[in-house]
Amino acid sequence: MKYFGEGLSEKHKQLNSIIRQSNKIEQAKEIFLEIHASLHLSKISGTRPNEVDSLINDLCDNEYAIMPTSKDETIAWVMWHIARIEDIAMGILAADGDQLFNESWRQQMNVSITDTGNAQTDDEIMNLSKNINIEELLNYRNKVGNRTREIVSSLTQDDMKRKVLPKAIEKILCEGGVTSQQDSIWLLDFWGKKDVAGILLMPPTRHVMLHLNDCCKWKEYIRTRNKFFRS
Template sequence: MKYFGNGLSEQHKELNHMIRKAAQLERSKALFLEIHAKLHLSNVSNTEKNEVDDLLCDLDRNEYAIMPTSKDETIAWVLWHIARLEDLTMNILVAQKEQIFNQEWKERLNIAITDTGNALSDDEIMELSRDINIGELHHYRNAVGRRTREIVNALNAVDLKRKVRLADLDIILWAGGVTQQENSKWLLDFWGKKDVAGLLLMPPTRDVMLHLNDCCKWKEYIRTKKKFYRC
């Protein structure tokens, strides 16, 4: 069921169709940035209030750390997960520069992990969700989103067809962006098969659309049901 992002899938399909065509470079970048703006708080792109604002503006602290059913994660986990994915892929793999996340951010966020959270158990997801500083989580994701927009604005047609470097995948592993666990390390193989265009089409766009749809569904569930799997 669709809870978030009406029209975004169609825009994403359009982007997928044109993104590797040199003649469509500027149009592709503009469309990416339009989609991206709708997947972050509006202050990231200085645009009008959007669905992400609506999702997050009135959430209570405890609602970030509720796992509605045994098949779900939490809103806090999702925001951490999509922020880390975007930070790692856009900064290290696309821009070939340092990620935003560092020891200072780790302390500000009040977390023990540095990876995307793919391999966390339910207990570990709940611990992360209860401990993480929600205000700093929003600040971190905002910083990641703003950096992505700078990176994409600077791309040229040759960049979009550039393959991911194995050395940059090693940097992600060394920096703790993924772990040696099977449910985490597979990301390196997945990203290693992509070019820059392929990365733009997944971690900062398509993947976020799916996760935010889940968050909107969970928010509705949390506010209409009385029993939850974990809270």
């Protein structure tokens, strides 16, 4: 069921169809930025209030740390997960540079992990969700979103076709962006087969769309049910 992002899938298909065409680089970047604006708080792109504002702005801290059913995660975990993946994928893979996350951000957010959280158990997800500083988590995601827009605005057609570099994949592992656990390290193989266009089509767009849809579904569930799997 669709809870978030009406029409975004169609825009994403359009982006996919032109993103590697040399004569449509500016159009592709424009569509990317339009999609991306819908996946972050409106203040990131300066647009009118959007669905992310509606999702986030009235959430209570305790609602971030509820696991609705045994098949779900939490909204806090999703915000951490999508922010970390966008930071890593855009900063290290797309820009061939650095991630924003560092020890200072780790302390500000009050987290013990540095990776994307892919391999976390339910207990670990709940521990992260109950202890993370939500305000700083959202600040971090905002910074990541702003930096993504800067990176994409400066990309050339040659950049779009550039393959992800092996040194970038190694850097992610060395900096703790993923762990050696099977449910985490597979990301390196997945990303390593991409070009920059392929990165833009998943971590900062399609991937976020799917997770925000889950968050909107969970928010509705949390506010209409009395019993949850974990809280």
